[in-house]
Amino acid sequence: xxxxxxxxxxxxxxxxxxxxxxxxxxxxxxxxxxxxxxxxxxxxxxxxxxxxxxxxxxxxxxxxxxxxxxxxxxxxx
Numbered sequence: 001x002x003x004x005x006x007x008x009x010x011x012x013x014x015x016x017x018x019x020x021x022x023x024x025x026x027x028x029x030x031x032x033x034x035x036x037x038x039x040x041x042x043x044x045x046x047x048x049x050x051x052x053x054x055x056x057x058x059x060x061x062x063x064x065x066x067x068x069x070x071x072x073x074x075x076x077x
Contacts, residue, residue, distance in 0.1 A: 001030070007038040011047070021046075 004022075008015040019036055022029040028042030060069045 001037040001039055002043070004036040004038070007043055010043065 002010070004015045004018050008018040011018065013021075018027070018038075021027045022031075022036050022038075027046040028039065030037045030039075060066070062069070064072070
């Protein structure tokens with residue numbers, strides 16, 4: 001079990017933000033008195049549910065600047 005400080009450091013969140021997530025029941029935890037404890041499984045599950053997949057890279061076959069290529073992709077001139 002990890003304390004809120006340990007789990008927050010791992011997740012790169014402020015401990016208060018992590019405690020708010022716990023109070024909102026968005027991440028599994030155990031509360032012992034005033035201490036919030038987080039299991040590794042709860043942390044990994046939260047990460048899995050809240051992670052986004054990276055966008056695939058769209059190659060620029062014409063040697064244009066990134067901005068020009070993005071404008072073409074959006075249908076602008």
